[in-house]
Amino acid sequence: MQLFKKALLLFVILLMTSCTFTENIEIKPDGTGQFSLEMDGSGFMAMAGDQALKGMNAKENTKSIDSTFSFKQIFEDKKDSIAKLSLEQQLAIKKLENFVINIKMDPEAKQFLLAMKTPFKSINELDDLTETLGALKDLKGSADKKDNPAAMMSGMGINNAKLSFSYNAKSFTRKAIVAKSDIKKTENDSLGMAKMMFASSKYILKYHFPKPVKKVSNPDALFSDDRKTITVTYPFTDYTDNPDKMNLNVEFE
Template sequence: MKLKNLFFLVLFSVLATSCVFTEEINVNRNGSGNYSFKIDMSEMMKSMGELSPKDSLATPEKLDTIIYFKDILEERKDSIKQLTKEEQELLYSLEEFKIRMNMDEETNKMIMDFNLDFENLQELADMEKKVSKIQALNDKKQEESIPSKADVTYEMNGNTFHRKVTLKKLSEEEEKVFNNSIEQSSSFLEGSLYKVIYHFENEIKKVSFEGAQISPNKRTLTIEIPMDSVLKNPRLLDFEVLLK
């Protein structure tokens, strides 16, 4: 199986079982940094292992590699040409993305990491929407993706970092598609977790999100929330971080 085909197979398999989604950002004082969106599918690996017939002679498969998104864009350039100009620009804005696949059958480990170095926080606007477009590249029918209920942006004003969530007005048809998707994925969503981990160079003085965990050195915050709660009410993750 080609590596890129394995990548898409894993991406679609996410919907079959509960996962841990981790949004991790390292923010430098000048506003540059690194963005990482990890999908931990280890629970899926464990379930697959329990269902598959055991072969004591087989060597457990291991995979640790990096896929460059610009290679995927090149491979599917003909399909991309069929998209609107706006959609093409959106996809090519992700050209520098790296996707790390880390799988180990022996330890039931499977993690996909979407990774991007950025020069300023504005580059991270609507990152969820951008990453979701990857799925469309492998869909020959080019079906519409599930509409998002919110836009997420990141701002740094002085010593205040803001994860800003702006709700969008969905059309009646988009609202119907969204609600149907939530209903069909209810069992998956109920067992899934969304984690936010942010690292700063300056110490953290205060976080507006109640229950946020701050590391002993006061430079890292962690937030954990059920995935279904985030999808139903995205503004739960609208918060500010006051730095020293």
């Protein structure tokens, strides 16, 4: 458990450096699918070498971690804290129960990967996902944030945008709406700090559909050979500062 906590501490360090975030969505013919958000900090591990593991003793540095756990497990441990939240906050947190987190860290291979995944019955279940992740910050309890992986993931919900998805046989859309009143505010709050921390990071959209794509609104989108998968890369500052730049319209053949 101690080594696991130190892996989470490393995650906090990685959040202040160059990382690659990938938003994956796989949609099946019946409209069900899987959503995952992945963070790859391996580049930082390779660049920083042993300094990336500063704070762990030499014996622990040689150990690898491959751990999987669910938000439902975390929420069970924090049920007393959750019970003190407003009904709205409790409902937002409950929407994350089916998310599973996997952490892989291999000091020798200079690898650090974190992924959170959830199945969905309809793409609409992903609506307001960033706001829901932001609700995790309310899970303070008695634990410090560095020991609370759920609270750490709340940082992915601080872009002041309402995110929605739609899908049918003809098209797919990803739409983020930013309240005009929030744009100036973000320059002075924690989001402004996040923009500086993630200045060199990337945010990638990678979507797989059951049928070939005819057209994508972003001209920089890359296609797989069968045109069923599209990949679009953005600077992470677009996610934090201009989330509506990542709006996407897809038309199918």
